[in-house]
Amino acid sequence: MPDDWKRQIDALHSDLVRRDDPAAWVSEADAVDASYLYPQLAVRGPVFGLAARATGAEEPWRLLGDVTDGTPQQARDGLNSLLWFKAKDGTDDPEQRRALLAAVARLERETVNEVTVLGTRYRIIRGDEFARAGADGLEPPRPTDPEPGDVSWADRPSPPSQDIGFTLGPNSAEGLMAGALRIALRGFTYSGGHLPPPLRKDSELAARDYPEVVLLPVSFGVAERRGERWRPRGALMPTPHDARRLLVHGMTELWPLLYDFDDAERTAFRRAAEDFKAAGRANQVVVRDRCFRICRVERMVRIGTDGPESARPSDMETTEPMKLHPTMDADGVIHYDE
Template identity: 45%
Template sequence: MDDHPGKSPDHLTINVTHRDDPVSEVTEVDAFASVRKYPSIVVRGPLFGLAEQRGGDRPRWRLMGELGTGFPQMARDDLNSHLWFKARDETEDPAVRRSLLAAVAQLETKPVNEVTADGVRYRVVRADEFARIGDDRLEPPRATDPDDDSWDLDAPDASRTEGFVVDHAAAVGLSEGIDRMGLLNLSYTADRFPKDVRADSRRALTTHPGVVLLPATFRVVERKELSWSMVTGQYSTPQGARRALVHHLTRPVPQLPDLPDMPELPEWMKVDEKEAALRERAAKKFTARRRPNELVLRGRRYEVVRVERMMRIGPDGPERPRPSDVDDYGPSQIHPLMDEHGNITHGS
């Protein structure tokens, strides 16, 4: 029986289209080749961020930044700050300010994942981070991934996620359409995930049956005998991750004086002059190459890898955090009190 006569809802529609421009054709060929070489998927876990839906965008949502945290409460705190500063700096209308501050008050007292302020819906959204793997190796950057050649370690990372429109029915190429079809039934099944996490993951297949792929990001990982460990955060280009690796090697955290109850620094932070010189030489050789993706230092193998993120979509848009998504702490007051006229009361 057809539950959706006529046009299918947007969250169930994958619109595949053929693009005949040369760039799209090369990108499609590159994607198909990569998926054949790296056919399996390793799921790392959830990431959280913020999205907004304005009246003219309905039903689409727009991401407000990177999905850069592993905890929902950190995203709620980001929303708290966003709305507080918006109330302070972006309006002189008392009614608008009251609306914004009412949402802030909710976020200060309850772990809410959606608020509405000044006619805009704001939501804490969830995505799963994963990498492709083949022959026991994580997928490196693709030749067609956006990239640059700068080694300026202080260069900003220009986000490709901020402003991304979450539109399940938007036209995509053949390779992305096939990828999304293959991810529709992806859920957490490994025993390393707790029982409630696996149950929530299965439930999401029904409550949020659609899948949208966000722009790929890039990380540096350290290859170990049976696993990988993350060395850097996520970057919008492979070169951004390469610069982060050089920064990791040549600009380590400074040594701190011995103080009571101070935890011992991890080994990679303990850098004497000999070790610092070794790292400088390794970094110099690394930067002398064009777009390198591997560096071996003292038997430790660092790799630049391509990371993908999938967001599940339901009838009302992107998935919120799940009950089994854990937090280290709860909501609290982050900023001073403000009244509808913008007067701020600082604590004594």
């Protein structure tokens, strides 16, 4: 074990002892158990989002939204909209509005990964999404993972994001096992002859140029097993129960419409959903040989001397920059005919 690696592990252990937090020790025990039951990391692929920091300041980069976009351009489009609405609703100063709209115009034409406007640096950031896996598949939620105070199955607004405002820097409150994982992930790269050489090369460069790793808040999602592979079904949620509600909604409302279920399929999925709800904190349901599981999902972001890693040249794109909003002038007047 390299000396630096060992020193950081010792520091994490010392901090855990100093805090003398029984709940933290129980969480650590859960994490140790998970490392044995689910020793492998199943990497789904890259995710993208937005971060910002003030120019000329020592403050850290902070997330502006969920790091869940599938392509860099989706995140650029999000930045486009963020700045457009700042120009529309966030200022009455024509000069400030002009600066914001100039950044919007650039994002409509170019595949840029960073813009600076009104004293703030905005950056498209890149992460990797992964889950633990073992002999029985992907890791489900742990007993110590937080659940919402309201465990109702009734419809309710989307739960608040855990990512917004998250600091991309050292986390002194992280546990020993999370810290060990973070340190171990420093050397993670895409490998294997089945992967295109540009993708492997970019991954190796990223490990060199962005050597530190930050773990984002743990999320939970629904996965379906097809053969030997698990595939995600729906968005990530902040708690296991929110993911369970998402699964029930899919089985009873969304999927019957989306996939045109016949009467027998509707009945089978409705009954399975009722049994799943009655079980309380169940994490798996099988319907007509289809297996769905609530899974624990983690994400990492690489950090270098200048902040978080941005999009790589080899990252896949499905769309191009485009005009997303009507033309606005410096006085805030919107021109729908341009």
